[in-house]
Amino acid sequence: MPESALMAAGPVTTGLIGLPIAHSLSPALHHAAFRACGLPDNYALWPTEADQLPARVSALRQPPMRGANVTIPHKSAALALVDALDPVAQAIGAVNTIVRQADGSLLGLNTDSAGFVAALQQADFDPSGRNIVLLGAGGAARAVAHGLIAHGARCLTVVNRTAEHAESLLADLLAATPYDPDLFILAPNDPDLPDLLRVANLLVNATPVGRDDRSLPLPPTMLHAQLLVCDLLYRSTPLLRAAQAAGAHTQDGLEMLVQQATLAFTAWTGYAAPVDVMRAAGEQARATAHS
Numbered sequence: 689m690p691e692s693a694l695m696a697a698g699p700v701t702t703g704l705i706g707l708p709i710a711h712s713l714s715p716a717l718h719h720a721a722f723r724a725c726g727l728p729d730n731y732a733l734w735p736t737e738a739d740q741l742p743a744r745v746s747a748l749r750q751p752p753m754r755g756a757n758v759t760i761p762h763k764s765a766a767l768a769l770v771d772a773l774d775p776v777a778q779a780i781g782a783v784n785t786i787v788r789q790a791d792g793s794l795l796g797l798n799t800d801s802a803g804f805v806a807a808l809q810q811a812d813f814d815p816s817g818r819n820i821v822l823l824g825a826g827g828a829a830r831a832v833a834h835g836l837i838a839h840g841a842r843c844l845t846v847v848n849r850t851a852e853h854a855e856s857l858l859a860d861l862l863a864a865t866p867y868d869p870d871l872f873i874l875a876p877n878d879p880d881l882p883d884l885l886r887v888a889n890l891l892v893n894a895t896p897v898g899r900d901d902r903s904l905p906l907p908p909t910m911l912h913a914q915l916l917v918c919d920l921l922y923r924s925t926p927l928l929r930a931a932q933a934a935g936a937h938t939q940d941g942l943e944m945l946v947q948q949a950t951l952a953f954t955a956w957t958g959y960a961a962p963v964d965v966m967r968a969a970g971e972q973a974r975a976t977a978h979s
């Protein structure tokens with residue numbers, strides 16, 4: 689969608705901080721939401737280098753700013769630039785949404801965790817008591833693991849090429865976990881992975897593997913029809929196509945993006961987010977981007 693078609697009337701009050709962000713779907717979601725709610729607001733793209741981040745965040749303290757989304761590579765650095773953190777952002781170690789409070793102070797949230805769980809609900813999947821394999825241990829995997837454990841997952845296996853990243857993910861999250869799930873860390877080539885996947889209910893790809901539309905994060909022979917397979921990439925991927933061929937249910941990352949955006953929109957405006965409008969805008973923007 690051309691940038692001009694995404695512009696709504698009114699002052700800029702929210703936006704996206706990150707780099708690169710030119711191809712983000714977030715503006716389409718938020719402009720559609722502001723329009724549907726009759727709010728004369730606007731959502732800007734704020735491409736931001738690391739050394740510009742403190743000033744960019746500080747500018748959110750002034751009216752009429754309501755806040756911002758934060759994306760790669762600034763989600764961790766934003767932690768130290770807000771005045772208060774909600775416990776989810778604290779546990780994950782990343783801020784993806786900043787909300788300006790009435791007194792001008794800034795609250796840091798992480799809506800990726802609840803957004804992922806809400807996306808699972810759209811796929812009729814309840815993590816409680818389930819057996820889950822998570823590929824990746826970066827920022828997105830942290831949010832996913834937090835959401836799964838907060839909703840009662842019984843067994844979580846983190847598969848990552850760098851073991852220390854998986855170890856620190858689980859150590860950070862366990863500190864805030866009120867029960868005792870079974871937790872495992874495996875290398876991608878671990879011989880136990882096929883057996884673990886055989887009894888898994890959910891497989892989540894939180895790595896960028898598949899972005900090239902050719903690579904698979906694991907052999908397709910490990911997939912089966914009892915799995916829900918989620919890929920956080922925003923479109924069909926080789927993993928999702930292989931999962932469909934194996935008879936599994938699948939979900940790409942657009943629903944998580946939409947659900948986390950609804951939570952940010954409500955935090956900024958106090959309005960119930962028009963989720964169907966936002967999803968349709970995201971689908972349209974994605975189709976235009978790939979046409």
Ligand code: NAP
Binds near residue numbers: 826922948
């Ligand atoms: P990140 O913090 O850079 O983490 C990337 C993870 O993928 C790390 O665990 C990394 O392993 C692993 N990885 C990277 N390249 C790999 C490769 N070639 N082979 C195997 N593992 C590899 O990135 P992130 O922010 O978590 O994002 C991960 C993915 O989620 C991206 O595709 C992003 O677009 C997507 N995402 C989607 C949403 C959504 O709303 N749908 C939200 C956030 C992110 P090491 O630890 O070994 O480096």
